[in-house]
Amino acid sequence: MTDLPQALSEPAFEDAPEPSGGGAGPWIAAAAVLTHFEPLTLKAQGETMSPLSPAMVDLLDASTPSRASPHARRLHFAMRRQTLARLGTRAAMRAQLAQNPAPDHPTQRAFQALLDGPDAVGPLLDATDPVALAAVDEALGWVDGILDGLPSAAQVAERLSRARLLMPLRRLVGEHFAGREDVLAQIATHLKLAPEGSVLMLQGPGGVGKSTVLAKFILDAVEHSPDPPTVMLLNLDDPQLVIDDPFTLLQEAGRQLRIQHPDLNPRLDQMRDYVASLQRRSRSVGVLESVSGGTVEWTAVSDIAREIVGLIPGDQPVLLVIDTFEEAQSTGPSAVNRLMQLVETLRSGNPRLSVIIAGRVDEDSAPRHTLTLGALDRTSARAVLEKVAGHGRLPDDLADQVFDVARGNPLATHLAGKILAAEGADAFRRDADLARLIGQIRTEKVQAQLYGRVLGHIRDAEVRRLAYPGLILRRITPDVLRHVLAEPCGVSVPDDAEAARLFDLFAAEVALAEPEPGTGALRYREDVRRVILADLRADQPELAARIDAAAIAYYSTQTGAVARAEEIYHLLSSGAENARIDARWETGVEPYLVRSVDELPPLAQIYLANRLRMDLRTGLRDAADQQQWEVNAEQTARALLRDDLPEEALSVLNQRTARQQGSLLYLTEAEALTMLDQPSSALETIAKGLVSAEAAGDRLLVVNLRLLEGMVYERMGRNAGSVAAPPIDRAGQAPSPAAPRPLGKTPDRQVPTRASPTEATGSPSRTPIRLMGLLFAVLVLLSAGAYFLVRPRATMRLPEAIGAPGSLSRPGILPPPAILTPNTGPITDMDTAIRRSVEPPIDALAENRIGLFAVLGALFLMGAVWVWIRKRRGTARGSEASPGVGVPVPEQDRAAIRHAAAEAYRIATLTHNDLARLRAIAGLLRLHRNAIPPPGYDPVALVAEAEGIIDRIGVTALYDAPGLMRELAAELGMRNPQLLATALRVTGAYVTLPDELRRQSGPGSAAAATSDLRAREILGDLEMPGDGAVNALSMIATSRGPDQRYATMALATDLLAAELDAKRGTLPPPEIRNRPLPWRYSTAPPQDTNWFNMTKAAF
Structure with a gap:
């Protein structure tokens, strides 16, 4: 049966009407078999058409200008297909070809080969030149479905994609490669004999031929090996690859895999879409995103990377090649870290994968297997x-x-x-x-x-006069030659035709000027250009300044990221003021500037490095003033926080101790300390930051510091059960800590000081521990008594007294018992007490087997109790490194949390910053949800305020704050389906389940995870997935009917809330999580048609 969509998409050529050209029909038929033609010389039936003929208008309407020559035109594609379908046969098409000379064009030759048959087409299909294959692809599009005996379009497209993939390697190797047999053999031997997953570093100075050797090795392996590998080549010099963004690298790896393994395309396309959604979230480096869960966890990157390489079929080797590694090093440690993490992840995803990294790498940072490429020998x-x-x-x-x-x-x-x-x-x-x-x-x-x-x-005198000064520019095009270079170089370029002529000569004559992919422009070889550029600017400063000025004037009138990057480059080269450059900066220019930092004057290098979030080299870092250093340090540290490297971030921040008034470094440092579980140090830094921000009048910084302060107190309260929080004075202000403790490189992971046993410091969660302590003491006495009843002669040192519990500070709270043993004094450590109480001479037990069994049984029971007590103590006391689950926040911490959130909201309303207000509102709503309601803040009013802001600014305004978007979706998603759907698409469709929810598997676990009463009834006995993550977007989109849509959306918002709570410490207890909260859910019933239609539109 014919596929209906396919049938509808294919024109019925047998019923093709006569070309609608009126009297121009014969000339249109003649033009249909030519790539291009000139209207005045085109012959049909042996005659040319008069320029005054009415048919000339029809011919011009049926065609479009061609770049082949000034007067050339080419037939519209649809008109060409219609006309060729009318001709119908090879003989008719050859007859039309015989009327006019065939243009010298690759597509014309390919069309002729298609008319001649398979024997003529075969050599074209076997070509490695993408130009020839592209010509076959174009010509095939003219007659596919009209003539028989043609190659399949899919086959041609596959070969063309493969040729384009390998073309940069062929261009690099060229026709002049010689030697290096020893190096190529060493690489092959290493990959054959080295352990699976090995990494080979090919290093050497610039210009020594590392990239060329790699290209030669890959081409030989792919084209001449009996067992060709799957190759993924990541050239970090490619402007399309963002080095510190692993998602662009994964996208490029996926693109190359699609070409080499077309069968994987459906799955790779799905993964491409998922990677794109994660990519937007990962680019967030905004404040509080690291600690609030806004940035993508590395696990998401790891999972997708492992799956990509895991898809590669067969038993052939898999080779990952990373070229120009020095580009990553110049970007900074965060970029290197991300790249190497990606490499390790890819290696773990496929045991057949080997890695080659090429670059100018120092010995200290080189992997274990290193191959140094030296100069060519004489031969x-x-x-x-x-x-x-x-x-x-x-x-x-x-x-x-x-x-x-x-x-x-x-x-x-x-x-x-x-x-x-x-x-x-x-x-x-x-x-x-x-x-x-x-x-x-x-x-x-x-x-x-x-x-x-x-x-x-260079043979042409005018091109010779343009070529050397042209090194001031990074790109050469015909327009650039005419409008930028001509006047400063004293060359006359009166029109576009002359500019095109000079450009063609330029491209043919200038050694090592390479075409820029996809643009048609030329670029000089960067490593040589940089050496000459310094001398050129030093020897001819006036000429350089005139060319810079002309380039600025030209590119300022152009649009697009490329033009804006060139304008900014020349502004920087000419020493323009930062404010002027700021005014011209546009998002998207970054990839086109990142590799030109070293060409610029020192101050311009500092500016551009800060703009591009690159690390400053040591010399530039020392030369930077305090403001420049703080900007760079904040960006570098925040990128490290994004990669979950808080210790490295602190190391960057500690390079200087001075801080400007209102410095963002206070917030970044406090975030790093929070991630390191150093709450007391974080609070000290926050307190200093508040003083500095208030003195500077930076309300936005105050808001963010207050929000972070609330997170710290909440994390402390939940993890520790009870934390000595700073008291709140009568004015409602939390006093600053006493002497701030200087930060060192070693994290202080100590829990904040708790009260002594004689003070009121216990938590209700500690009661079972003290009871178990008493039970332990009783077991000690029972075991000892049982032994003496059976074998009185056995001797054992026993505790002479067990201290009774002291006075209770509060009902139901017991201080730790003091266990006394002879000649030891009081012991407050439970483990030591257990060990000292069971130190009998074991040889005495062997005198009576029954006594031995009795005592061993008692000791076994005590050991089990001891292990249980240790585990319980760890859970009850909490560990900042391993937070507990479901621990309520003590009241003293609740006051500090409420105060911080209220202050953040109060200041946020004064900032006129919508994102700050939304973040503060989200914080207050979260406190209401977690039963820590700040007085005077009605959740219904807060929800209305947040919805009003979102309606005004639009959901897209939240793209740069994915953590905030996700948090708002958790609070408002049921009321705003568009917000929920967008958040899941932008920040990641998968919701990570906290450990407590993972343990609640089985029938009804889905209903137990939501607080909406209507949703619980609808979900019924549905189970949560057991793999620790839920694709919330898919869960909602595939739900059937209004009821299921309502229930899955409610479940998704509650899972998002649980995910965010877990990231900030631990989940609240179930009785708090499962409380119905009407302001979080839609007021419309599930069956409401308008509500259901709105959700369908969103998802």
């Missing part, structure tokens, strides 16, 4: 030189002289070959003195000098 260097020069075998003395100049550097050798090709074999003999001079200069200078000579021998 290999001579082979490269002769291939490039094109003069056959060179005289020995000349080859030796060039080797002495280039010192075996592949790039310098290539440039020397270009000079020989341009000047002849006597080029270096005529300049022997210069060659010897160059030989004394460092290798990079050799490259620069040789490159200058290459530019000086």
Whole structure:
């Protein structure tokens, strides 16, 4: 049976009407078999068309201008297909072709091959040139479904994608690769013999040929190996890859896998969409996002990365190649950390995966398996030189002289070959003195000098005058030649045609100018350009300034991220003021600027590094003033917090102890301390930050500090059960701590000081511990008595007295019992007491077997009790590293939490910052939900205020604060389905289940996880998933009917709330979590048609 959608999408060519060209029909038929044509010279039936003919209008309407020539046109695709369908046969199409000369164009040749049959098409399909395959793909689109005996479109598309994937490698290897057999063999041997999952570091200085060697190795492995590997190549020099964003790297890896394994496309497409949703959330580096769960956990990245490489079928090797690793190092430790975490995750996902990393890496940071790439030997260097020069075998003395100049550097050798090709074999003999001079200069200078000579021998005089000054620019296009370079260089470029001519000559003549992927522009080779650029700007500052000014003027009128990045680059190069650059900055320029930091003056480097969130190098860090340093330190530390590296973040913040008034570093430092479970230190930092923020009048910082303060108190209260919180004075202010403790590199993971046993410090949760202590003492007496009844001669040191419980400070709370043993004095440590109370001479027990069994049984029981007590004590007392579950917040901490939240809300209302107000409102609503209601704040009024703000600013305004979006969805999701759906799409569809909810598996566990009474009835006996995560978006979207939609949405909001509570400490007790809270749920019944339609639209 024919697939209906497919049938509807395919035109019925057998019923194709006559081309609607009127009298132009014959000429349209002639044009249909040509890639392009000129209307005045196109022949049909042996005649050309008069320019005054009415049919000329029809011909022009049926076509569009072509770039092949100034007067060329090409037929519209739909018109071409319709006309060729009318012709119908190869013979009819050949007859039309015979009327006009065929254009010299790859698509024209491919069309002719399709008419000639499979034997003619075969060589084109076997081509490795993507231009030839793209031509076949285009020509096939003309006649697919019209002619028979054609290759399948899927087959051509697959080969074209593969050719495009390998084309950068072919261009890099070129036709002049020689030597390196030993290095290629070492790489192959390592991958064959090294343990699975090994990492090989290929290192060496710039220009030594690391990328070329890797490209040659990959091409040989893919095309000539009997067992070709699956290869994923991540070139960190690619502007499309954001080095510290693992999601862009995963997207690129997935793209390459789709090309090599088309069968994986459906699953990879699903994963691509999921990665895109996680990517937006991961880019948040806003305040409080790290501690509030806004940023993506690394587990999400790990899971998707492992699944991607786990999909690769077969038994063939899998190779991950990371080139230009130095780009990650220059970005900063956070970028390196993220990249290496991704590498480790990919390795763990597929045991067949091996890794090669290439870059200029220091020995200290290199992996265990390192291969250093050195210069070419004389034989290999001579082979490269002769291939490039094109003069056959060179005289020995000349080859030796060039080797002495280039010192075996592949790039310098290539440039020397270009000079020989341009000047002849006597080029270096005529300049022997210069060659010897160059030989004394460092290798990079050799490259620069040789490159200058290459530019000086360009044949066209005007291109030669443009080429060297053109190094000031990063991109060359025809428009740039005309509007930017021409006037400063004294070259006349009157029109676009002349600009296009010069550009074509420029592209053909300028050595090492490479096409920019996807744009048609040219780019100089970066490593050589940087060396020449410094000399060019120093030697000709006026010329450089004029070119910068012209570039700024030109790009300021252009749109798009590329144009804006070029404008900003030249503003920075010219020393423009920061305010002027700020005014021109646009989101999206970052990838196009990140690799140009080192080209700029020092102050511009500091500015751009801060803008790009890159680490400052040591020299620049020392040169930065306090404000510049704080901006960079805050960005670096927050990126480390995003990666869950709070200790490294503190190390960055501690590089300087001084702080500006109103410094954001107080907040960042407090967040790091909170993540390190150092609540007392965090509160001290918050207190200092509040003083500084209030003195600076920074209300927004005050709000964020107060919100963080509430989180700290809540975490302390839940984890410890009881925390000595600072008292609240009559004015409602929490006093600042006494002497602040200086921060060191070692985290202070101590629980804040608790009251002594003689004070009122107990928590109701400690009562069972004290009762078990008494039970333990009784067991000790019973076991000892049983032993003496059976074998009176056995001796044992027993406790002479057991201290009775002291006076109760509050009903039901017992202080720890003091267990006394002979000659030891009081012992307050339970473990020591147990050990000292069971130290009998074991050999005496062997005299009576019954007594031995009795005592061993008692000891076994005591041991079990001891283990249970230790575990219970750890849970009751809490550990800042391992929070407990379901512990209510003590009243003294409730006061501190309420105060912090109320102050945050009060100040937020004065900031006129919508996100700050929403964050403060979300904090207050959470306190109401967790039964810590601050007096005077009605949840219904807070909900109305939040809904009003969201309606005014729109949900998209929350994209940059994914943690806040997720928290608002937890509180308001039932009332605003669009907010809930958007939050799940943007911040991640999966909700992580806290441990307590995971343990509540079985029938009815889903109903037990929600507080909405109507939802509980609908969910009934449904079970929660057992894998620790719920795809809430899918759960809601696939629910059937209004009732299930209502119940799953209520469940999703409660699971989101539980996830957020767990991230901040522990869940509240079940009796608090399961309270019905009407303000969180929709006032409309599940069967309400409008409400259900609204949810359908959202999901």
